[in-house]
Amino acid sequence: MKRFRALVVDDESLARKRITRLLGSEPDIEVVGECATGKDAVAFLARELPDLMFLDVQMPEMDGFAVLRELGPRKVPAVVFVTAYDGYALQAFEVNALDYLLKPFDERRFHETVERVRDRLSNRQEGVSDRLAALIDNITPVKPNRGRIAIKTGGKVMFINMGDIDWVEAADNYACLHCSGTTHVLRETMHSLEAKLDRGMFVRIHRSVIVNIDRIAEMQPWFRGDYLVILKDGTKLKLSRTYRESLSGTLLAT
Numbered sequence: 001m002k003r004f005r006a007l008v009v010d011d012e013s014l015a016r017k018r019i020t021r022l023l024g025s026e027p028d029i030e031v032v033g034e035c036a037t038g039k040d041a042v043a044f045l046a047r048e049l050p051d052l053m054f055l056d057v058q059m060p061e062m063d064g065f066a067v068l069r070e071l072g073p074r075k076v077p078a079v080v081f082v083t084a085y086d087g088y089a090l091q092a093f094e095v096n097a098l099d100y101l102l103k104p105f106d107e108r109r110f111h112e113t114v115e116r117v118r119d120r121l122s123n124r125q126e127g128v129s130d131r132l133a134a135l136i137d138n139i140t141p142v143k144p145n146r147g148r149i150a151i152k153t154g155g156k157v158m159f160i161n162m163g164d165i166d167w168v169e170a171a172d173n174y175a176c177l178h179c180s181g182t183t184h185v186l187r188e189t190m191h192s193l194e195a196k197l198d199r200g201m202f203v204r205i206h207r208s209v210i211v212n213i214d215r216i217a218e219m220q221p222w223f224r225g226d227y228l229v230i231l232k233d234g235t236k237l238k239l240s241r242t243y244r245e246s247l248s249g250t251l252l253a254t
Contacts, residue, residue: 038062170208
């Protein structure tokens, strides 16, 4: 059985101990170090390179992305981000993170991650791609949109704030705007509506779906290169391979 060496980086002692304990039940994974700060992680990785790193994003002085920038793409092991902040999920996937664990997570979700990591490490030993440094250098927070969309319904006009839209679904020459459990039908094509939406906030992930990236809770590999995009309300949407580059473009353009 091939064994993998893991480093756990988190500024919360309880979080580090829990991850270490959960990894202790995996016979092929050995925890070779724990670090409480990004600087400690950089120092550790200067001495040795584990196969895998569970990395917190939000840490004082040096966050998870700063750790990756400091190390450079050639010295970074496979990464699983572990954080209480869901706003970094897309950035994590764009720097080729193997997974993104959102705290609090249960043991089932953790072991799903370990299975995914095990499969990737067993079949592909190379580290993160050369695009990593350029991508993380260009990551900036998404700017909010204050625009509105007018919807004619029941003889009146209703104004919907763009920021209130969770996702949009195509229905022939109509677009269904899903907003916190309520659906508004707009007589407009997806192509026309997409041109009106803020591209720093919305991105097409399928030929019939546009999503507000602020609503995304996590992404999971699915089938033949596709992903499942899971929203904060539990809605599951398909991200097709065709639109993965547009997702990257949205992040880098903001």
